[in-house]
Amino acid sequence: MRLTEKQKQYWKRNLxxxxxxxxxxxxxxxxxxxxxxxxxxxxxxxxxxxxxxxAQGALIVYVLIIWFYAHCxxxxxxxxxxxxxxx
Amino acid sequence: MAWQNQAVFRSRxxxxxxxxxxxxxxxxxILAILEQMxxxxxxxxxxxxxxxxxxxxxxxxxxRTMDVNEYYVVGRRVPxxxxxxxxxxxxxxxxxxxxxxxTLYSEGYDGLAYVMGWxxxxxxxxxxxxPYLRKFGQFTIPDFLGARYGGNIPRTIGVFAAIICSFTxxxxxxxxxxxxxxxxxxxxxxxxxxxxxxxxxVCSFLGGMRAVTWTQVxxxxxxxxxxxxxxxxxxxxxxxxxxxxxxxxxxxxKVTARENVLNDASTPDGAREAEVRAIYRNRQADMEARLKxxxxxxPTYLAREAAEMKAKLARxxxxxxxxxxxxxRLETALRDFPSDPAQARETWQKAADIARAxxxxxxxxxxxxxxxxxxxxxLQSHPGASPDEIARxxxxxxxESGKKRKNFLALVLCLMVGTAALPHILIRYYTTPxxxxxxxxxxxxxxFIVLLYFTAPALAVLAKFDIYTILVGSKFSELPSxxxxxxxxxxxxxxxxxxxxxxxxxxAEVTIGPDLIVLATPEIAxxxxxxxxxxxxxxxxxxxxxxxxxxxxIANALSHDVYYKMVDPHAxxxxxxxxxxxxxxxxxxxxxxVTSHKPGDILFLVGSAFxxxxxxxxxxxxxxxxxxxxxxxxxxxxxxxxLGVCMYYMFxxxxxxxxxxxxxxxxxxxAAGIFGIPVGILGVIVGSLISPAPSKEIQELxxxxxxxxxxxxxxxxx
Numbered sequence: 001m002r003l004t005e006k007q008k009q010y011w012k013r014n015l016x017x018x019x020x021x022x023x024x025x026x027x028x029x030x031x032x033x034x035x036x037x038x039x040x041x042x043x044x045x046x047x048x049x050x051x052x053x054x055a056q057g058a059l060i061v062y063v064l065i066i067w068f069y070a071h072c073x074x075x076x077x078x079x080x081x082x083x084x085x086x087x
Numbered sequence: 088m089a090w091q092n093q094a095v096f097r098s099r100x101x102x103x104x105x106x107x108x109x110x111x112x113x114x115x116x117i118l119a120i121l122e123q124m125x126x127x128x129x130x131x132x133x134x135x136x137x138x139x140x141x142x143x144x145x146x147x148x149x150x151r152t153m154d155v156n157e158y159y160v161v162g163r164r165v166p167x168x169x170x171x172x173x174x175x176x177x178x179x180x181x182x183x184x185x186x187x188x189x190t191l192y193s194e195g196y197d198g199l200a201y202v203m204g205w206x207x208x209x210x211x212x213x214x215x216x217x218p219y220l221r222k223f224g225q226f227t228i229p230d231f232l233g234a235r236y237g238g239n240i241p242r243t244i245g246v247f248a249a250i251i252c253s254f255t256x257x258x259x260x261x262x263x264x265x266x267x268x269x270x271x272x273x274x275x276x277x278x279x280x281x282x283x284x285x286x287x288x289v290c291s292f293l294g295g296m297r298a299v300t301w302t303q304v305x306x307x308x309x310x311x312x313x314x315x316x317x318x319x320x321x322x323x324x325x326x327x328x329x330x331x332x333x334x335x336x337x338x339x340x341k342v343t344a345r346e347n348v349l350n351d352a353s354t355p356d357g358a359r360e361a362e363v364r365a366i367y368r369n370r371q372a373d374m375e376a377r378l379k380x381x382x383x384x385x386p387t388y389l390a391r392e393a394a395e396m397k398a399k400l401a402r403x404x405x406x407x408x409x410x411x412x413x414x415x416r417l418e419t420a421l422r423d424f425p426s427d428p429a430q431a432r433e434t435w436q437k438a439a440d441i442a443r444a445x446x447x448x449x450x451x452x453x454x455x456x457x458x459x460x461x462x463x464x465x466l467q468s469h470p471g472a473s474p475d476e477i478a479r480x481x482x483x484x485x486x487e488s489g490k491k492r493k494n495f496l497a498l499v500l501c502l503m504v505g506t507a508a509l510p511h512i513l514i515r516y517y518t519t520p521x522x523x524x525x526x527x528x529x530x531x532x533x534x535f536i537v538l539l540y541f542t543a544p545a546l547a548v549l550a551k552f553d554i555y556t557i558l559v560g561s562k563f564s565e566l567p568s569x570x571x572x573x574x575x576x577x578x579x580x581x582x583x584x585x586x587x588x589x590x591x592x593x594x595a596e597v598t599i600g601p602d603l604i605v606l607a608t609p610e611i612a613x614x615x616x617x618x619x620x621x622x623x624x625x626x627x628x629x630x631x632x633x634x635x636x637x638x639x640x641i642a643n644a645l646s647h648d649v650y651y652k653m654v655d656p657h658a659x660x661x662x663x664x665x666x667x668x669x670x671x672x673x674x675x676x677x678x679x680x681v682t683s684h685k686p687g688d689i690l691f692l693v694g695s696a697f698x699x700x701x702x703x704x705x706x707x708x709x710x711x712x713x714x715x716x717x718x719x720x721x722x723x724x725x726x727x728x729x730l731g732v733c734m735y736y737m738f739x740x741x742x743x744x745x746x747x748x749x750x751x752x753x754x755x756x757x758a759a760g761i762f763g764i765p766v767g768i769l770g771v772i773v774g775s776l777i778s779p780a781p782s783k784e785i786q787e788l789x790x791x792x793x794x795x796x797x798x799x800x801x802x803x804x805x
Binding site: 003007010011014018021022025028029030033034036037040045046047048050051052054055056058059062063065066067069070073074077082083084085 | 196199202203206207209210211213214215218332333336337339340453454455456488492495496499500503521522523526527529530533534537540541544790793794795796797
């Protein structure tokens, strides 16, 4: 069975969303950690910022990334009529 | 119809686990009252361990099943929320529960690699794997490799990789089980291992994944309650706030201030620390001198030293007024004196390393990638050092710091990619009712995991604060009772000795094993023993739940992928389940047998499991979904190449194997995946491009996996 244009577009949009979220994941994880010493010069909620990111900030971003992805994709499924029916 | 059943099922689950949590808290209260009435600690320890294991057994037995779909994937009806909890327990092992806060205590910022690595990996699970594997909807991870790449070779490599990484990991878990059981009941370690094994088997033997899932939810509740109570209490004591995760920023500032005082020899406290450090520096120099003499003299030097000691002992004994203390000291030294050069080299090297670590200034908790402190040391010893010397010291510091940063980032990447490739986690997403719920379930998984991972760094800082301010500076005659209690249990966990004989505890005189932090927190916070028992039960729950998931993964890879898919595809479901249960038993006993020989460092075992999974599975799994052109040859080359490079690097650089080859770019063996992952990806790409594109059927499978529902195909592939 050949995919329709609409279905192909669904996959493209999924890839775009995945790419953007992955970029955020990468920046928060690797760029921020790389500059952790420099970030520590700033203070946030009483923490040095670099330390805060490793201990809490990054984790919050991770949870949000996953929540956002699930939310968007579940909506996208319905929009492109590829959602699971019957349950 | 189906969704109505599902809704009824979900509300029944909620009711059941609601009652369960309430009952558990009631049980805690009753025990607390019994303790007040004089129930001895030892009995409380037994009650906790036995009653929780009995509880898991009841859930396990009630979930017994002979249905293949139930046994492997719980009938695919685990709601996202509960699958999240089960994944949390499946995920958080003894290394997370007991080890992590201790690692953070001793490593400071650098230990956060584990916190980030073990949570950020779920982003990769959510974005790259969970929804697609759920849509594929079979039973194991090798199943996916077999179907996507065709033929038995990718499946076989998958089975091999699943077994090798799960087995390394499960050994670390059973080790944790043995440790906790033996510590809280006084049984031998080896006996503790087999008692724990019984606890593992009652959960999984009769009901497979179904029983494991429902016990894991129960175990998650116990472990999170057990982790939170002492930390919240400690936080109320130290900061007045019941939310340690927010309040410990202030405590961290105080810890940093205290570190500066202790490192500054011009303050009274700092001067005393410097005194103890000088003692260690002498000890280090002494050990290094001995090592040098040993290199030159070999066995003759050893014999001469021993003879000299014996002669001195004889002289002392013959003296008219004998010095009892000195004789005793010399006798012990003589008894512990190494008998051959290899042993001498090992003990002295170890002693020199310990002394060197103790002689160094205190590491700042919040400072990332600290250097060697060469510049600081230079300026202290030679205030008038030339700019050239200062620049050289600074360059030395920068080099060390750069090395640490590189290893930190490499370890984070390996742990993350490994998370997204460990089969025992991935199969959990086969069990949700739909793709939609699989996506939500990853969210719940990370949510429940983050609850604990948010708390561990807080606990490390709070414990550090108590030790730096209350223990350090207190008198040896008035040590807090938990110090003596734990020192009596195990010297490697806790020991203090008054080296400079001033009667006051200095930080350099305190030795703390990382595992102590979580285990002793209730006592540090002054909580009743019930809470200590609870923490032990929580640690046990974390180790049991992970071990369950891992053992089941290994047994299923053997019974489903090898026996059913390759040896006897016509086997009846009764025979398949019988095979699976039999193998579960064999694998469990094998793992316990290996563990009872205490094979090395837990953290390394766990870390290497991640590197192995990351190198072996991740490239083939992800490219299998996202790159239609990936084919069988690519998968074979990629998986073997990735695993091969990773194992080769570990083998040649990890001291345990004794090869000690030079490291590549200074990367530690635990992060071997940093070489295995790119080789794996490259292998899949090159191997695929030099061989023909996959067949039309396989390309259609890729489409099938990518879309939750394509018109004209069944909505659910179960």
